[in-house]
Amino acid sequence: MTVLRYSRPGDFFTNQLMNQLFRETKDSFKNAAERESGFHPATNIIEEENYYLIEMAIPGLSKKEISINVEDGFLKISGEKKEQQTDTKFLRKEFGIKKVERNFKLADAVNKNNISAEVKDGILNVVLPKVEKVEPEVQNIEVK
Numbered sequence: 001m002t003v004l005r006y007s008r009p010g011d012f013f014t015n016q017l018m019n020q021l022f023r024e025t026k027d028s029f030k031n032a033a034e035r036e037s038g039f040h041p042a043t044n045i046i047e048e049e050n051y052y053l054i055e056m057a058i059p060g061l062s063k064k065e066i067s068i069n070v071e072d073g074f075l076k077i078s079g080e081k082k083e084q085q086t087d088t089k090f091l092r093k094e095f096g097i098k099k100v101e102r103n104f105k106l107a108d109a110v111n112k113n114n115i116s117a118e119v120k121d122g123i124l125n126v127v128l129p130k131v132e133k134v135e136p137e138v139q140n141i142e143v144k
Contacts, residue, residue, distance in 0.1 A: 041100055052110065052128040058100060059122040066100075066124060070112050075104045077124070 044055040058066065058079060066079040079100040106112060110128045117126045 041102065043102060045104075050130055052107075052130070054104065054124075054126040054128065056102065056124040056126070057122060058119070058124050061100065061119075061122075063119045066117075066119065068115075068117050068126065070106065070115065073106055075106055075115070075126070075128070077102045077104075077126070 042057045044053075046053040046055070054075075054077075056077065061079045061081055065081055066077070069076045077100070081098060083098070106128070109130050111131045114129045115126065117124060119125075
């Protein structure tokens with residue numbers, strides 16, 4: 001099935017309503033897919049003067065279980081926790097993140113070659129340094 005966006009020139013209210021409906025439908029399909037595929041960790045993105053910082057809650061995952069890649073202009077963070085087989089009989093089991101995945105579109109202002117990451121206390125911190133701005137050279141030309 002294909003969902004197409006409805007647009008009628010000059011009808012602002014209908015266009016806004018249809019845009020909202022389209023967004024909500026798209027988000028509900030996306031959320032359902034994420035629920036099926038794994039855990040969607042809470043994330044903070046902070047902008048500092050010289051870098052961006054991504055803070056991601058990944059409780060129970062170690063740095064060995066996390067993979068961070070830059071591919072096609074996206075920062076891809078993923079991780080997988082292998083469940084260990086035990087003879088324990090659980091009456092209720094809520095622990096157990098199996099798979100974590102988040103993708104972020106990288107801005108042109110990010111220096112993709114100097115990205116660093118660290119895991120501390122269940123928080124993954126990814127530092128995305130900004131590209132240093134190069135001021136264009138100004139040349140004055142004398143009018144004769």
